Amino acid sequence: MLELRGVRVVYGPGAPPALDDVTLQVGAGECVAIVGPSGGGKTTLLRSINGSVPIVAGTIRVDGVDISTLRGGALRRMRTQLAVIAQQHDLVDRLLVYQNVMAGALGRWSTLRALRFLIAPTSAEIAEAREALGGVGIAEKLRERTSDLSGGQQQRVAIARALVQKPTAILADEPIASVDPQLGEQIVALLCSVARSRNIALICSLHQPDVARRNFDRVVALDGGRIA
Amino acid sequence: MSSAVFPPDLSPAYLRALTVPVAQTIGMAAAGMLVAFAAGIPLAVVIGTRAPGHRLLGTVLASLRAIPDLTLAILAVVLVGLGPGAGVAALALFYTAMIGRVYGSLFLAADAAPLEALRATGASRISLAAFGLIPLTLPDILTFGTFAFECAMRASIIVGAVGGGGIGTELIGALNALDYHRALTLVIVLVALVAGVDGLGMLVRRDPRLALILVPAAAIALWFDWPQIFAFRHALHTFAGMFPPQLRATQIASLPLLIAQTLLIALGGTLIGAVLAAPISLIAARGLAPLPVVLVVRRVLDVARSIPEIVFGLILVVSAGIGPLSGAIALGLHSAGVLGKLYAETFENVPAAPIASLAATGARPLAIAAFGFIPLALGPNVVHTLFRLEWNVRAATVVGLIGAGGIGQALFEAQQLFFYKEMLAYVLVTWGLVALSDWFGERLRIHMGWHFIAG
Numbered sequence: 001m002l003e004l005r006g007v008r009v010v011y012g013p014g015a016p017p018a019l020d021d022v023t024l025q026v027g028a029g030e031c032v033a034i035v036g037p038s039g040g041g042k043t044t045l046l047r048s049i050n051g052s053v054p055i056v057a058g059t060i061r062v063d064g065v066d067i068s069t070l071r072g073g074a075l076r077r078m079r080t081q082l083a084v085i086a087q088q089h090d091l092v093d094r095l096l097v098y099q100n101v102m103a104g105a106l107g108r109w110s111t112l113r114a115l116r117f118l119i120a121p122t123s124a125e126i127a128e129a130r131e132a133l134g135g136v137g138i139a140e141k142l143r144e145r146t147s148d149l150s151g152g153q154q155q156r157v158a159i160a161r162a163l164v165q166k167p168t169a170i171l172a173d174e175p176i177a178s179v180d181p182q183l184g185e186q187i188v189a190l191l192c193s194v195a196r197s198r199n200i201a202l203i204c205s206l207h208q209p210d211v212a213r214r215n216f217d218r219v220v221a222l223d224g225g226r227i228a
Numbered sequence: 229m230s231s232a233v234f235p236p237d238l239s240p241a242y243l244r245a246l247t248v249p250v251a252q253t254i255g256m257a258a259a260g261m262l263v264a265f266a267a268g269i270p271l272a273v274v275i276g277t278r279a280p281g282h283r284l285l286g287t288v289l290a291s292l293r294a295i296p297d298l299t300l301a302i303l304a305v306v307l308v309g310l311g312p313g314a315g316v317a318a319l320a321l322f323y324t325a326m327i328g329r330v331y332g333s334l335f336l337a338a339d340a341a342p343l344e345a346l347r348a349t350g351a352s353r354i355s356l357a358a359f360g361l362i363p364l365t366l367p368d369i370l371t372f373g374t375f376a377f378e379c380a381m382r383a384s385i386i387v388g389a390v391g392g393g394g395i396g397t398e399l400i401g402a403l404n405a406l407d408y409h410r411a412l413t414l415v416i417v418l419v420a421l422v423a424g425v426d427g428l429g430m431l432v433r434r435d436p437r438l439a440l441i442l443v444p445a446a447a448i449a450l451w452f453d454w455p456q457i458f459a460f461r462h463a464l465h466t467f468a469g470m471f472p473p474q475l476r477a478t479q480i481a482s483l484p485l486l487i488a489q490t491l492l493i494a495l496g497g498t499l500i501g502a503v504l505a506a507p508i509s510l511i512a513a514r515g516l517a518p519l520p521v522v523l524v525v526r527r528v529l530d531v532a533r534s535i536p537e538i539v540f541g542l543i544l545v546v547s548a549g550i551g552p553l554s555g556a557i558a559l560g561l562h563s564a565g566v567l568g569k570l571y572a573e574t575f576e577n578v579p580a581a582p583i584a585s586l587a588a589t590g591a592r593p594l595a596i597a598a599f600g601f602i603p604l605a606l607g608p609n610v611v612h613t614l615f616r617l618e619w620n621v622r623a624a625t626v627v628g629l630i631g632a633g634g635i636g637q638a639l640f641e642a643q644q645l646f647f648y649k650e651m652l653a654y655v656l657v658t659w660g661l662v663a664l665s666d667w668f669g670e671r672l673r674i675h676m677g678w679h680f681i682a683g
Binding site for chain 1: 587598604
């Protein structure tokens, strides 16, 4: 499903490699945690899989397609397969919850449909948002303003948005760094649960090895850009 | 028409003759702003730290700001005498009130947590400003400061128009002499000056220390532009002659119509400006449109912004005749330039992370704009528009000078005829009208929960 071979990333001439000879395979429905110190290359790894960071050596294949060869529209279409959940959930807080959730569908919608949705969403679209929110346990927040939700609820909205994207993989970059430990464990468990139940590959960077061990199928340590 | 205006007079002799008025205009704006920053920032700190009396100070500053710059300039010319000194006095007073009020509001809206931590150390108000308020609000302070400087440059044209010196006096002279070739030259010079201030502002935003270089230059300008023919006894006598303000019964009866005309010009101008600016700003923001397109559109907005409402009005008077509609269009064209720039900068300042998240879904650029840039920028852009409406109530009185109607026209007619008691009455009506619109705008912003401060 997701296959990295000998991936190397360098951020500038003379700089030490941010990723060096990284090889990793993640299957559908498999949950892999990437742990390691800050600056160890976790975020770079996720960004390179998403095509946001160019690689200088190796290959990254998603369902057999080498993403380093993709540009423009082809890269944009590939990104619809790779949902990203960031540390600060990165929602548009002025939008309503269901609008943020359905933003996950923007990659498969035409621009006209996206604009129409903002003005007059259909009942099917609202139902899809409700179902995604139900999957993360906050269906009742559907029509609330996103900025009115707590940090944990906003992180759940971000997961719901990722589900609406109908991805083959979710790339989660320290999704629990800004929530308390108990809530963090709940969010990680939820992420793993939805990934397994929907056969989505999950790669999640974390700072907490114990949380990783308890919830993930595999834990990979990354330090100095290399898999330890 | 076009042959009467084009080409501009670019003869070496005329360009040489313009060096003194250009220097006067730059000096007037720089000196006025030096005084405004020196006086306005301490006043803003008083408001921002909620020092005793801050509410009264805020009200006084709001009241002062409610007197249009042209009205202040007329008063300054009457009291201080003709020349750049009057211009500096009018600009300094107007922009001190503006800097004090806007920076004060910015300080009040600053992130409370770090300020609380500083207060807990027992820091004085000055330390609180130096270590908290100013660093926390620096980007907004610099953005508004450079915007205010630009406004001062344009306002120096307006104060020049009533005898404040500089290229404003030259422009009115050229228009009175029906010499549109020279008038066009002066408009081009003005556009270049404002573009220069814009460029300078960009450099200062990048490295705020550069602003310090401007201080000695502004101080020298202040030294040269200090009022030289000021006669206190004459000023006092003239001022006393304005009291008591009075209007005849027929003038009082016509006040509602004049007020309605003024408000319609302001509303119409703001609406035209916002409708033009909204789509233009989308292609004027870096990150939303290709860089070459952004650069070209920004320059077009610079030109629209550089030309004061009154100059647009004069151009329209020549081409479309006078009246409230011409006044509204004049305000609208200038407002489109201002709002286009402000909207675009707001788009550029939206947090990068939510936009990156939307892009990561594979969304198309217009969908990213609709789901990300526009909702994230909506609050600040509504506030920009409300501020522009407040500004346009002032500007609607200024375009009265060229016959657009409303209170402004009545005020200038009274001034032209030396009916100072009537003039003061109209000044007070103008002040009341602007103060009321400011108050209404502020209530509306608070009601909407949008406390952002901008131009």
